Amino acid sequence: MAEKTSQEDASSGEEVAPVKRIWYRTTLFNAFVIGAVGFLAPGLWNAMNALGAGGAQRPYLVNAANALTFGILGFLCIFGAPIANRIGLSWTLFLGAVGYPIYSAGLYLNNRYGVEWLVLLGATTCGFSAGLFWASEGAVALGYPEPGKRGKYLNIWLWFRTGGPLVGGAIVLALNHSEGAKKKGKVGYSVYLIFTALQAVAAPVALLLTPPEKVQRADGTRVIIKAESTFKGELKALWKALTRKDILLLLPVFWAAYFNQYSGNFQTYYFGVRARALIGFTSNFGTLLSSQIMSTLLDYKRIPVKKRIVWGFWYAVVVHIVAWVYGWVVQEKYTANPPAYDWEDKGFVEGYFVLLLWSFAQQALQNWLYYLVSTKTDNISELTRFTGILRGQESFAQAVSFGLNTREWVGGRVPLAVNTILLGLAVYPTWLVVRDHVPVEIKRVEDPVTPNTELDSDVEKTAEASAVILPHEKGKFVSAETNVGPTTM
DSSP states (O other): OOOOOOHHHHHTTOOOOOOOOOGGGBHHHHHHHHHHHHHHTHHHHHHHHTTSGGGOSSSHHHHHHHHHHHHHHHHHHHHHHHHHHHHOHHHHHHHTTTTHHHHHHHHHHHHHHOOOHHHHHHHHHHHHHHHHHHHHHHHHHHHSSOGGGHHHHHHHHHHHHHHHHHHHHHHHHHHSOSGGGSSSSOOOTHHHHHHHHHHTTHHHHHTTOOOGGGOBOTTSOOOBOOOOSSHHHHHHHHHHHHTOHHHHHHHHHHHHHTOOOHHHHHHHHHBOHHHHHHHHHHHHHHHHHHHHHHHHHHTOTTSOHHHHHHHHHHHHHHHHHHHHHHHHHHHHHHHHSOOOBOTTSTTHHHHHHHHHHHHHHHHHHHHHHHHHHHTTOSBHHHHHHHHHHHHHHHHHHHHHHHHHTTSOOGGGHHHHHHHHHHHHHHHHHHHHHHHHOOOHHHHHHHOTTOTTHHHHHHSOOOTTTOOOOOOOOTTOOOOOOOOOGGGOO
């Protein structure tokens, strides 16, 4: 941790001795921590859902459980920011991991013995945990790194989180690749035993996270913390964030981004078990490619940050148009003549690319959204609120979408139509936000005295709640004695 210096010494320009960086305080180490938890907890959860309905033979119980999970998750994401700012990001991340193995155990009992109650109980505990996980994870992934490396670290986080489905998909594929798995049905129960054991490791790993005030960035800058002194103050700040005009305009795209849970039904309707296992494994490479393309664009230094955001927006629009036009064409074909493809069948690739393009477009939009939100503030406490709101609204949308898919709609037209309409309605209000957005990096250049102008105008400060932000020199960590009361993390 940096040696503390008085504000008077720092402001007078007195030379401060360089502080040796400690590897476990670096942004890279903490990116690996958040990535490892993402890999083990939601990553393996995604691996199960990548099978189509958690690997079940019929999607309806699992879709109902997932609707419950995401309904709870939505509330906890939003209110997770005040909780995280009070108990600290490390403990929030710990609590955000403990519920996942219970859900996996429920799927095991259901798969082997037909027990349903633990699936619903596990969905409840998973919802509470996932809400806290997402509220803390987004803030760490975007708030810990240097501003110029947001895209890079967002991609590292995504690589780890997608590593869960990759490893999980490989396990499932290894256990379900035989000739007997050609037909439609459910995966073997041994899959869930492995997933449950791996997810149980996530909570201890979360405790390795460095508190934000001790993080040591490569460029010598500090993570800015301006938490409220009371939980009531946190709720008031959360309400102000929720009612901001730009956040309200972004609500449609928050909903549209992850509304497509019909993809799980699409797999169970039209593909055999081992084909679903192959899809669950290989489709993650499309997700990684999508994340890499968007992150490279968003961190490309030769293009101004505002222009990167604008270009990223239109790129996301184009890939969604391609994915959904293609999806509708194939769906109408399948509605007329429903197939049951194995990976050896001639028409397998055509249906596979529907799922690949949907996930490709979805990931491009999510990367872009998180980056956009991260450029609204340089205060990690406020960023926790923003990412919690973003993920919370995405979760409400997923809850509704999973609920919508508990019914066997003819040809999937209803969920596809709802998703298409949502995406269309989101374009214009999102563009209004993009058009008027001034990234925090630009604000800092225009007003160097007030590095967090946006926050200053939106969140009420008290003497106890404000952190003092001092000048810094590259390679040196300078901080003032800061009174943030019990909210220091």
